Amino acid sequence: GDSVTQMEGPVTLSEEAFLTINCTYTATGYPSLFWYVQYPGEGLQLLLKATKADDKGSNKGFEATYRKETTSFHLEKGSVQVSDSAVYFCALSDLGNTDKLIFGTGTRLQVFP
Amino acid sequence: EAQVTQNPRYLITVTGKKLTVTCSQNMNHEYMSWYRQDPGLGLRQIYYSMNVEVTDKGDVPEGYKVSRKEKRNFPLILESPSPNQTSLYFCASRLTGSSTDTQYFGPGTRLTVL
Numbered sequence: 001g002d003s004v005t006q007m008e009g010p011v012t013l014s015e016e017a018f019l020t021i022n023c024t025y026t027a028t029g030y031p032s033l034f035w036y037v038q039y040p041g042e043g044l045q046l047l048l049k050a051t052k053a054d055d056k057g058s059n060k061g062f063e064a065t066y067r068k069e070t071t072s073f074h075l076e077k078g079s080v081q082v083s084d085s086a087v088y089f090c091a092l093s094d095l096g097n098t099d100k101l102i103f104g105t106g107t108r109l110q111v112f113p
Numbered sequence: 114e115a116q117v118t119q120n121p122r123y124l125i126t127v128t129g130k131k132l133t134v135t136c137s138q139n140m141n142h143e144y145m146s147w148y149r150q151d152p153g154l155g156l157r158q159i160y161y162s163m164n165v166e167v168t169d170k171g172d173v174p175e176g177y178k179v180s181r182k183e184k185r186n187f188p189l190i191l192e193s194p195s196p197n198q199t200s201l202y203f204c205a206s207r208l209t210g211s212s213t214d215t216q217y218f219g220p221g222t223r224l225t226v227l
Binding site for chain 1: 117144145146153154155156157158161162163169171172203205207210212213215216217218219220221
């Protein structure tokens with residue numbers, strides 16, 4: 001079945017460092033891909049999405065490109081801030097009529113001043 | 114403000130005592146889902162609904178019930194909770210069933226079953 005694999009956390013960075021969180025997927029067909037962020041004590045917020053191959057999603061300085069050839073959707077940010085500390089989830093949309101998002105296990109990012 | 118709301122946010126209960134977690138959305142979305150989040154497992158879908166009176170099982174439906182009598186509400190019912198249902202629960206809604214649509218999540222309900 002479809003699945004999402006994310007790099008293990010926690011990822012620990014200093015402020016202004018470059019961030020990459022790896023995400024690869026397995027899917028039949030061409031799903032949409034999403035990054036959600038969960039700040040401490042809060043629900044999930046959509047960070048960015050891409051709906052077809054070679055699309056780049058971007059928001060708040062974060063970017064991810066839908067790479068069909070490598071089945072990847074890696075999250076990047078050029079300069080992280082302490083306020084970016086959160087758990088990041090990569091997800092793909094099930095193409096059946098199930099309303100389901102298939103999530104990775106999440107990657108915790110900790111940014112220190 | 115467009116949002117998904119859940120109540121309660123925190124709940125501690127005992128084995129076997131029936132409980133309901135409410136979910137409501139004000140965006141006129143057709144699709145709604147319930148997920149549970151467990152450490153190391155990410156989020157897994159429990160049940161979903163495509164519209165009023167239309168519901169179906171997700172990946173982990175055992176021990177749960179849902180209903181969709183109104184478009185805006187999608188309560189999650191645990192008729193006889195057990196400790197393995199201790200988890201963080203999220204309700205979500207989406208405008209249509211299109212895979213390109215964004216799912217919007219509620220703030221979560223942290224449930225502890227003793």
